[in-house]
Structures are given as structure tokens and as C-alpha cells.
Amino acid sequence: MPNALLYAVATLIWGSTWLAITLQYGVVPASASVAYRFLLAGILMLAWCAWRRERLRLSGAELRWAALQGVLMFGVSYMMVYEAERHIASGLMAVLNSSMVVINLVGARFAFGRRIDAKSALGAGLGIAGIALVFWPELRGVNDAxxxxxxxxxxxxxxxxxxxxxxxxxxRDAALPLLPGIGYGMLVGGGTALLFTLLSGQPLVFDTRPSYLGSLFYLAVFGSVLAFAAYLTLLGRIGAARSGYIAVAVPIAALLLSAWFEGFQWQLYTVAGIACAVVGNLIMLADVSGWLRRVGLDRLAARLA
Known part of the structure; x- marks a missing residue:
């Protein structure tokens, strides 16, 4: 599947999951909903791998690395997102989540020795500035403990x-099988959320309403299995720094869906923010240097290379 299609799949699916997540609130604790989502997703992923006859038997070291990925990516981080949204609006959470673009750049520099080039820094800066502009009213609302x-x-x-x-x-660099690794990671991430629910004394209840069951299915199958498979495939091809720009694209997609379904009111800074994010996206992912050279701007192209 082409990189552009992988990017679009992850962005559009995650941009729509906010609709499903709103249907998860109610009688089920947030950590339990995270547990149900990723335990179900992990089972489905491994069942798919078994049907495709992929290698499911991983070495002890491979399982430990898959488990670490699961705890961080599917377990604790998602529980913290749910906890954050108890105190702040989802738009502000989108702004904070977009900081992943910069954190990924810095992390790749220290973990893998990959330099932070001018193109990536400029694209990341424009992306975060754009998201901040889009959600500026919610940013101004943080004024209490x-x-x-x-x-x-x-x-x-x-x-x-x-x-x-x-x-x-x-x-990915160590050639750990992608889909089985995701499946085991989701099971560990879901298990982490389940263990937290039990240890914190929250009730382990389930909601049988069609709205909860439908949203759980959508989040597990589309928001987890399909979206993470697309995203992590992309990450393996272009690296964590560039693929992390999806954290900027997702809230923009969510905003467009909100305008369609909920009548979101557009403001001048909304349009300016989206423009910044789109330009940053093009700089981060497109061959800007090659285009600049073709139009005769070799010096600028060298700086962004």
C-alpha cells in the first residue's frame, strides 16, 4: 500500500474516533474501556495473523519489546488521555498531543542518532502553531488547578x-514481525489498563447498550487494528519523526468532521491554523527540496535538505 494511502487511512480513522469515544462515557470506567478496546483488538489482530499463517511464535526478547511497546502505546498513554479529558477540553488535548511531532524528532535524535534537519523542524513548528491557532479559545481557558x-x-x-x-x-529495525508484534502489544496494553482498573478499586462493569457496543467495535477494529497497522507500517518506512506528523493531521480531520456533523463555527484563526498545519504537512512529507531545485531555488533547497 502506498505511503500516502497509509497516512490517509490512519489520519481519517483516528480523526473520526472522537465520535466513537464520546459514546464510551457513562457507567464503564475509562481505564476499563481502554482495556476492553485493546484486549479485543489484540485478539482480533492475532486471529488475523493466524489465518494468514504469519509467525506467531516470538522469542523472549521479541515478546519483551512488543510488551514494552504495548504498555507505552496502547496502555498507559491512552489511560492518561482519558484522565486528561476529565479536566480539559478535547481540543486542548489535541494541541498537547501534537507535541509528539517535536518529541519524536528529539527522541529519534537521541535514540537513533538521526539529525534534526531544517525541513522537519520547520514542518513540526508550523504544525504545532497551526493546531494551537485552531484551538486557541480552549488554550485560553486553562486558568485553574x-x-x-x-x-x-x-x-x-x-x-x-x-x-x-x-x-x-x-x-521495526530489528525485524520484529509487525502485525503479531502489534497484536501481543495490544494484549499487554489492554491487560495493563485492566490491572489498573482492578488495583484502583474501580468497578469492572460492562455496558450492553448498542451505542457502547457499536463504538467499542469501531474503536477496536478500525481505530486500533486497521489504524495502528497502517501507522506502524508507515513508521517502519519513513521513521518515527515524519510519521508522527499524523498527530497534527488527526485533529484537523476531526475538526472537519465536527463541522460536518456538529455545525462547528469557523473563525479566522481556524482557517489560519489549518493553513499552517497543511503547509507544515507538505514540508514534512513532500519532496520540498526537489521542487525548490526544479524552480531554481537551489540555496533554499540546500538549507531544507
């Missing part, structure tokens, strides 16, 4: 997810 607690959880979630991305990059 509860809001700052939410900011702390949101930044923690972004940091842990970025660490999970770096582990995923390491696993």
Missing part, C-alpha cells in the same frame, strides 16, 4: 506515546 492537572496528564500521554513510537521504530 484542574486545568493544569489536565495539561500535565496530556503532556505525559504525548511523551509516553512518543516513547512507544521509538520502541516501535526499534522493533
Amino acid at each position: 484542574s486545568g493544569w492537572i489536565g495539561v500535565g496528564f496530556g503532556l505525559g500521554a504525548a511523551l509516553l506515546a512518543s516513547l512507544g513510537n521509538l520502541v516501535a521504530q526499534r522493533n
